[in-house]
Amino acid sequence: MSWLKRAGILPWVLLAIVLGILCGQFFNDPIAKIFVTFNSVFSQLLNFSIPLIIVGLVIPAIADLGRGAGKWLGITAGIAYTSTVIGAFLTYFTCKALYPHILNAGAFDNVEEASDGLEPYFTIEIPAVFDVMTALILSFVVGIGIALVPKGVMRKGFIEFREIITGLIEKVIIPLLPLHIFGIFLNLTMTGEVVEIISVLLKVVVLVIALEVVILLLQFGAAGAVAGRNPFKALWTMLPAYMTALGTSSSAATIPVTLRQTLKNGVSHPVASFVVPLCATIHLSGSASKITAFSLAIITVNSLPVSTAQLIGFMFMLGIIMIAAPGVPGGAIMAAVGLLQSMLGFGDADVALMIATYIALDSFGTATNVTGDGAIALAVDRFAKKELEENHRQDAEEFEPESYLEEVRAGGSPAKAGNAEAESGSQS
Template sequence: MSWLKKAGILPWVLLAIVLGILCGQFFNAPVARIFVTFNDLFSQFLNFSIPLIIVGLVIPAIADLGRGAGKWLGITTAIAYGSTVIVAFLTYFTCKALYPHILEAGAFDQVEETTDGLTAYFSIEMLPVFDVMTALLVSFVVGIGIALVPKGTMRKGFVEFRLIITGLIEKVIIPLLPLHIFGIFLNLTMTGEVAAIISVLLKVVVLVIALEVVILLIQFITAGAIAKKNPFKALLGMLPAYATALGTSSSAATIPVTLRQTLKNGVSKPVASFVVPLCATIHLSGSASKITAFSMAIIIVNGLPVSTAQFIGFLFMLGIIMVGGPGVPGGAIMAAVGILQSMLGFGDADIGLMIATYIALDSFGTATNVTGDGAIAMVIDKLAGKELKETDDASEFDEDAYIASIRE
């Protein structure tokens, strides 16, 4: 079983999907309702947690703009955000052009967790502390305020809160997801909708994987033109980082390999040491592409009333959420659940499908994220020249050391 621990959550998600489909063939309604009840409770807990997740991740991400290497931190963050939004729009226009030919609008009715009598035995209402939009506004206001007061004590408090939220995602939500996904596919099988959904998802998966390749080519061709380097050689140089990310599904865990390959591509050590760890957290372009592609598929096949203006607004907000998302397996989709609900009107079943398909392809998105970090490092190395140097400013709050002291 050690290989399962090393492989992460992906095998468990795939197993949950397969078992959900198989068990749906012979489970009776009373047994299935046990899992429907769990899904109802899990969805309630997730809805309660989403505003807290946004606050816990976005405030420290914005506050970080006030420390470290000053303007180059801001420039790197802006480039990472721009890269993520551009990739999201590329995915949007590609899907808008191709989906009418490969997906049938209204292919299945919007899936609900309690269709055809499969209701939960009981439900517990878990009201969030505040709604998603309030969480976003609080995050922007407080985050900017903390960035303006870099030596304030609130930074330490939100660093600790980020640890709590990251622990909630890693230790509670992610481990329970396979059981939640099992319940979703069990319910879909018993209501006769699983075949249509699997058919849709497989088509989208092929498109997403092809898009990841195109995204990397565009990123490195652009970076190569700015840095005056061979983009294809640089991209090939990042392949060990890509392969490592496929195995770990974690941008943070891949940092050592990403850093090594970035240095081999000729990026100076001060720039690489600064950009790679930063972008492992804030540059999630591959994740944004997956979320965009699958959300558009669900909108089309469910016939959800989402206008073009709504979705464009969603893409710009998604870029901000990706900057604040943690570099842990499944972190990006968990951070994005709030705006999927509030801006696109996704229900619990839609969110469940988003999470399942996202995690099934998590390693590919992560690999695209970390490989693209190498392209950003090339750009910053060219723009910064010798200006960006390693510094040791004792007057600044040392967040990494503070986190280490907390964990000790």
């Protein structure tokens, strides 16, 4: 079993997917509803935890970035927006060239809105303390404020809070993720939702998946050039995050795995803790690509009178909407409904079709989103590292600089830096 421990969560995720599909062939409803009930409770726990994860990771990360936090926030948001818009435009030009040859009018006539699947035996409501956007704004305001007073009491408190959140992630969320993914694939297999929808949209699906691979190659190619890293090795390191997102269909729920793999790519801990939770909400290049592809498919098969200028405006606005979309399953398409209606003239039936197809294939776009977050982290780390090290040296009175920097480079946490020598001594 030692190889499983070294491999991390990836083999467990793959096993959960395979078993979910196989068990869906012969499990009866009463047994399946046990796992559906677990998923219902676990989803409530995730929804409760996600804002706390953002606050717990982003605030101390901004504090570590020091007075430059506002600058790095703007740079990260700008990179995320640019990446999202480029993904949309790449999809637009590709689909514009291929759809007239592979799609015919009436191709979506047999597609029905996805059903809700099996119902759990019971549900437990666990309301979040605040929503995701509130958590982000609170993190920016408090984090930048703490950065202006780097030796204040609040900074120490939020560093300790980060340790609590890290424990929640490592000891609760990550160990339960494979079981959650098993339940998702079990439910989808038994209800047949994905099979029915993919059978109708097969041509579009294949094209979208190919495009999202190209998007990832472009993102890591650019990040590798900026950071001086091997882009293929960096992309391979992010594979566990990609596979986890395939199961969860949630950028926010995949934050723990994305963060861990980003650290394995050599990104410093403060930058990774800042960029990954932030980009889980604002960087949705895969979702933008998928929404663009499905929108153009509906326009093509229904011969809707949408001009090129309308589509260009739609894609630029889509990039902004994706920044505000929550990193939860279906969050991107729900945020984009207003644009589909106002800018593309989609009616109720068209919007229902978009929602059904998007949610059925949500995991592929989400996987692209979270994997691309690792590329953005590489690029930001390339420019932020010197400033980070300078800020750490200024904090010498609170932490031993050498042990702290060694812990950061190793992917550890500031609170543990002071014990680095003791731990290494005991291990030897």
